[in-house]
Every structure is written in structure tokens, then in C-alpha cells.
Amino acid sequence: GAGVSQSPSNKVTEKGKDVELRCDPISGHTALYWYRQSLGQGLEFLIYFQGNSAPDKSGLPSDRFSAERTGGSVSTLTIQRTQQEDSAVYLCASSLAGSAGGFFGPGTRLTVL
Amino acid sequence: RKEVEQDPGPFNVPEGATVAFNCTYSNSASQSFFWYRQDCRKEPKLLMSVYSSGNEDGRFTAQLNRASQYISLLIRDSKLSDSATYLCVVNGGAGGATNKLIFGTGTLLAVQP
Numbered sequence: 001g002a003g004v005s006q007s008p009s010n011k012v013t014e015k016g017k018d019v020e021l022r023c024d025p026i027s028g029h030t031a032l033y034w035y036r037q038s039l040g041q042g043l044e045f046l047i048y049f050q051g052n053s054a055p056d057k058s059g060l061p062s063d064r065f066s067a068e069r070t071g072g073s074v075s076t077l078t079i080q081r082t083q084q085e086d087s088a089v090y091l092c093a094s095s096l097a098g099s100a101g102g103f104f105g106p107g108t109r110l111t112v113l
Numbered sequence: 114r115k116e117v118e119q120d121p122g123p124f125n126v127p128e129g130a131t132v133a134f135n136c137t138y139s140n141s142a143s144q145s146f147f148w149y150r151q152d153c154r155k156e157p158k159l160l161m162s163v164y165s166s167g168n169e170d171g172r173f174t175a176q177l178n179r180a181s182q183y184i185s186l187l188i189r190d191s192k193l194s195d196s197a198t199y200l201c202v203v204n205g206g207a208g209g210a211t212n213k214l215i216f217g218t219g220t221l222l223a224v225q226p
Binding site: 031033035041042043045048050056091093095100101102103104105106107 | 145147155156157158159162200202213214215216217218219
């Protein structure tokens with residue numbers, strides 16, 4: 001399809017394990033965002049990539065979280081030594097530019113036991 | 114002060130009612146404004162952009178007041194299917210990696226039969 005895709009759709013892991021979440025943005029979109037959303041809560045900004053600019057990492061909650069965007073396309077969000085409070089839906093969005101409206105993927109539901 | 118502020122609601126209205134949501138933003142340099150809709154346990158979807166001159170899409174009207182730094186969304190003749198959380202979104206406005214989309218926490222609308 002032509003939309004943003006994310007994988008896996010669901011991930012259950014044990015506390016202390018590392019996880020990788022993947023986002024495939026819409027082709028040609030230079031901006032890519034990661035957010036997370038806990039049940040009943042608003043969107044929490046994590047990280048923003050825009051073209052070749054240095055990413056805005058100001059939303060990453062701890063140094064256990066990191067993200068990469070390879071070749072200006074696919075992005076991977078990595079959470080090391082997962083904790084129960086990391087349980088949430090992780091949403092990726094992409095847009096033509098930072099000033100344009102973003103389109104979200106369906107999210108990855110992460111559950112840390 | 115939050116960068117984007119919204120009344121969390123809930124707004125409980127009968128079918129056919131007109132309902133208005135307001136949102137304020139703190140960064141006077143912001144250039145792009147949007148309303149998103151999020152259904153329960155789904156990803157946010159772009160509803161409409163907001164232009165300085167105001168814009169209308171069917172039953173939905175969005176307006177921007179730059180001087181007062183607020184954005185509004187008016188829904189006329191509300192339907193049961195309009196029940197959702199409405200998110201106000203503003204871009205950072207400073208260019209480069211700071212030009213990211215900033216989401217309000219959303220306003221919950223429940224349309225009653």
C-alpha cells in the first residue's frame with residue numbers, strides 16, 4: 001500500500017530485553033516522527049527526522065531509547081533493557097516536509113511483562 | 114505553558130448539535146496548523162489543514178487567529194460517527210529539525226443519539 005507501515009503490529013517482551021520497532025514511511029516523505037501513546041493518554045513526542053538535518057531527539061525519555069533513519073527512508077526505534085513503563089503504542093508518522101501534515105502508521109503495541 | 118493547549122472535554126452533545134473546539138499555541142513563529150481525529154485504539158488521521166483565511170470541508174470549519182494564537186474547529190449537524198478525540202496540531206516554525214509537528218492532548222467528543 002501507499003501508506004506508512006509499521007512492524008511488528010504487536011510485541012510482547014520480558015523486562016530487560018531489547019526491542020526494535022520498524023517504520024516504513026510514505027515514499028518521498030522527508031520528515032519522519034516517532035510518538036508513543038499510553039492507554040487513554042495523549043501523544044508523547046519521541047524523535048523527529050527531517051531530511052539531512054540532525055534529528056530532534058528532545059523527546060526521548062532516557063538513553064535506553066535510540067532511533068535511526070537509514071538512507072532517508074526506513075526508521076528503526078530501539079529500546080534497550082525494556083521496563084514495564086515502556087509499554088505503550090509506538091506510532092510513526094511521515095510528511096512531505098516539517099510544515100506539512102503528517103500521516104500515521106497503525107502503530108506497534110508494545111507490552112513489557 | 115504547554116506548546117499546544119486544548120480543553121480535554123469530554124464534550125457530550127446530541128446528534129444534530131453544533132460544537133466548537135478551541136486550541137491555543139505558544140510559538141508565534143508557527144506556520145502550519147492542522148486538526149486531526151483519533152478514534153479509540155486507532156492512529157490519528159489528518160482531518161484538515163487550517164488556513165489564515167479559514168476553510169470549510171462539508172460540516173467542518175476551521176479558523177485561525179494568528180494575533181491571539183488560537184485555532185478553532187466547528188462541527189455542524191454532528192453525527193454519531195463524529196465521536197472521537199480531536200487533536201490540534203501546530204508546527205514548530207523555526208525550520209530544520211525544530212520544525213516538527215506538535216500535538217495537543219486532544220478534546221474528546223461524544224455525540225449522543
